[in-house]
Amino acid sequence: MGSAELQKLTASEPLTLEQEYEMQKSWREDDDKCTFIILDKHRWADPSVPEQDCMLGDVNIFLTDPEDTSLGEVEIMIAEPSYRGRGFGKEVTRMIMCYGVTKLGISKFEAKIGLENKVSIAMFKKFHFQEVSLSEVFQQITLQLTIDEAQKKWLLGGKKFMEEKEYKKTKTNIRQEESCP
Numbered sequence: 001m002g003s004a005e006l007q008k009l010t011a012s013e014p015l016t017l018e019q020e021y022e023m024q025k026s027w028r029e030d031d032d033k034c035t036f037i038i039l040d041k042h043r044w045a046d047p048s049v050p051e052q053d054c055m056l057g058d059v060n061i062f063l064t065d066p067e068d069t070s071l072g073e074v075e076i077m078i079a080e081p082s083y084r085g086r087g088f089g090k091e092v093t094r095m096i097m098c099y100g101v102t103k104l105g106i107s108k109f110e111a112k113i114g115l116e117n118k119v120s121i122a123m124f125k126k127f128h129f130q131e132v133s134l135s136e137v138f139q140q141i142t143l144q145l146t147i148d149e150a151q152k153k154w155l156l157g158g159k160k161f162m163e164e165k166e167y168k169k170t171k172t173n174i175r176q177e178e179s180c181p
Helices: 004-009 015-031 087-102 117-127 149-159 167-179
Strands: 031-040 053-062 071-080 108-114 132-136 140-146
Touching: 031 087, 053 087, 071 087, 087 117, 087 149, 108 117, 117 140
Parallel strands: 071 108
Antiparallel strands: 031 053, 053 071, 108 140, 132 140
């Protein structure tokens, strides 16, 4: 990640290309990480747009405590500035939390956010995350949310706002529909 702004917002350190590849490999292969790439679905459906040009960020759940697999750390990054402030972060955060609850058995979420990232802190607080710690040394706030039945009902909301599909089949079907007269 070469953007100084993104490094600041995500409390990330600059990495070499080799380090980036190693990190991506661990995200793909490690059992304690769950990463999804966020795509612009309208651009993605256009066969003339390369897939890499459809990416606008990523969202992750990290299982940070081997003794407590019900705890998941959530991270969201909307890398493309033109997509920020348009509700994508909120929508994707809700989706990854639903995935965490229904597929991974997570009942407590945590978010660690740089103190300067006021927008992200405010978004997580809208989801009712509460501050549990503040580190002046790391310039980071830790927010947590324990999912009770009322929150689970709201979070899942009949899951009408999302549908799980297999990527390759969906991509093939969309591209075939686009090419038909």
